[in-house]
Amino acid sequence: MMAAKHRRNAEDERSSKNKRNNNPQKEIGATKPPKQEGEKRPSLLVVLICSICCGVVHSIHVSTMFENDRHFSHLSNLEREMTFRTEMGLYYSYYKTLVNADSFLVGLNRLMHDNLTEYPDTINTLQRFNLYPEVILGGTYRIFDAVTSWLGMEMRVCWQVSRGAGLSPVVSCEGLGDPAYWYLAGVWVSAGLTAALLFLQGVELSGSLLGGFLTVLCFFFNHGEATRVQWTPPLRESFAFPWSIALNIGVTQAVRAPRPVWTRPLLLGTLTLAYLLCWQFAQFTVVAVVGIVYAMYTIGIIHPIPMLLVLLGTSYGFLNNVVLQFGNTLLVASPLAGCLLGVLLLYLFLEPIIQHLPFPTSMGVQLSFLFVSCAACKIELSRIFGVEDDAHIINILKAKFTNYSDFHTLLYTCSAEFDFLPQETLFKLNETLLIPCTALVGGAVLMNTLTKIKNNMIQRLEEENTETRTPLWSGVDPGVVYNGAILAVYAVMASLIMRLKLFFTPQLCVVVSLLACKKYWRVIKKKEIHLAILAILVSGMCVRGLKNITEQRSIVGEYSNPELEELIEWIQSETQEDAVFAGPMAIMANVLLSTRRPIANHPHYEHAGLRERTKKVYSVYSRRSAEMVYETLLSMKVNYVVLEETWCLRKNRPGCGMVDLWDVEEPQNRHKPSLCPRLFHRSPAPFHRVFDNGMFVVLQVPSRYVEIPPPRYHNV
Known part of the structure; x- marks a missing residue:
């Protein structure tokens, strides 16, 4: 009697545990979290304490390495901004906009109606870029600064740093009251x-x-x-x-x-x-x-x-x-939109039909349809929205x-x-x-x-x-x-x-x-x-x-880039606030960040229109004539184009020089000389050479109708 009862209980337990739907391909296994045999799962409180400790150690670790590498605490505000190259400078510029605006809402409005990033177009940067981290950090900084100011608390310490090597002294500030430190x-x-x-x-x-x-x-x-x-x-x-x-x-x-x-x-x-x-x-x-x-x-x-x-x-x-x-x-x-739509359609409409097939066949057909439906939905969405x-x-x-x-x-x-x-x-x-x-x-x-x-x-x-x-x-x-x-x-x-x-x-x-x-x-x-x-x-x-x-x-260094600093200071002092600049994507991010001048191209390359815009600017590295490049830049309403020595005269690896890229795009011009070295050293008409410090050259793109008075020429 006891044996019969034991057998019946075992059958009931197995029956309740192994219930499944009629399709054998949907059979599943145990889904409980794994347990160490003979041990209890760790206490949630202990796990949280240990995880917080790991997080604190890692936060200190990376911040220390960053400081060791750049000596960030002893850099001026301009030098700190210069360390954020390429996309980094672009993103940080929007944080700076929010922090420096008269109010948070004014700064947010500037981000949503931005006419500096892709001049002459006005874009919504919150739509185009993933800027919500900067929005949150900018908003919280303004709150923090307002509260500490109201309480009379000074949250930053400043000092003067002598840089040597003929460079002027700078003022450095450290602490959460400094916008750069709050961001970091x-x-x-x-x-x-x-x-x-x-x-x-x-x-x-x-x-x-x-x-x-x-x-x-x-x-x-x-x-x-x-x-x-x-x-x-x-x-x-x-x-x-x-x-x-x-x-x-x-x-x-x-x-x-x-x-x-x-x-x-x-x-x-x-x-x-x-x-x-x-x-x-x-x-x-x-x-x-x-x-x-x-x-x-x-x-x-x-x-x-x-x-x-x-x-x-x-x-x-x-x-x-x-x-x-x-x-x-x-x-x-995106592929994600296509995948979500494809999986939903597959589950609702095709799966009831596929389930009638034998198990191995139905599984193969279903996985194949998964890939095909996702790809088809993505392609169709791209076609619909252009x-x-x-x-x-x-x-x-x-x-x-x-x-x-x-x-x-x-x-x-x-x-x-x-x-x-x-x-x-x-x-x-x-x-x-x-x-x-x-x-x-x-x-x-x-x-x-x-x-x-x-x-x-x-x-x-x-x-x-x-x-x-x-x-x-x-x-x-x-x-x-x-x-x-x-x-x-x-x-x-x-x-x-x-x-x-x-x-x-x-x-x-x-x-x-x-x-x-x-x-x-x-x-x-x-x-x-x-x-x-x-x-x-x-x-x-x-x-x-x-x-x-x-x-x-053990990596220890100190950031210094006097050539770029000289270029930015020249732009700030010698050009009009509405002068439009074009050039290497990385440099344009710094120009936008530190000078607030409008730029024609930038490093965020995940947009079809921006890719074509950058390609037009990069025609200065092609084998086209100076007149053709001038017409291209003029049509983009560019006033100044920046040339960088490394982009004009050096090759990082075979086939990857800027002129090599244009040889692939325009093979019919391979026999012609490269334009950029001539622009960098001699600046033929119709361009005007207005700045040169050995690393960077700035060429003015004069209007054919109204001659823009060139700024004071600078040569080092």
């Missing part, structure tokens, strides 16, 4: 949040505090390959990456949850919104998140409910982002695998950040044992997964009732599958574009946390032996990892 404080808080969230992700994935500490240790040991926030603070990734990690944590919890939590779409939507608002590239990794979760549902690893919660959450964040960015064209016709802003991305990928090249593509691929992942990076990651440890974890997870699938298949064959069959994926952790899949996507991204290793390396660190997850190392019977092996592995990581940290912290 926001960046360092974001960097601290990155380390704190990496710790939380390691704990969430492995189920142990030790896994979180392994993740953070690996992050610090491979810091140079994981982030560049300490060298380029204002870049979008500095603000966006913490939200990427938070989104991955939220999705990991969603696919593991044993029952649906209906507030989860709101959480995922908020994280997606924050991520998308901070960086124009965020949409591509969110596409990977949605695609992976839907693929997991297709092959039966998760229920439809978690997939729908993730889909609803990302859709909510996406739609709110479109509203807050005033219908940003790069977003409304958007070509992201066309250069396809051309970059095409150039990497074929002989295709054009001016814009070469401008990207000639930059080291957009090249293939160098072998040196893999060598460095191997030296710290990061890749070997990840491979070890991958092998253990694969063996564990295959073993569970094999056991489930055997059990299914022994079961007679098909309605309560053991799911094929029973016991497989969906959170681990998701993190492994996103790591594979990041690896492909990083291998194609070196800059994207900032996703790949931290995710490697997260996966290493599974070394602390006991269920994947059952061959190690005793906890003490497991800990001893981990200690040996960490010791091996320390050999190179501590050396990497020491080398980074």
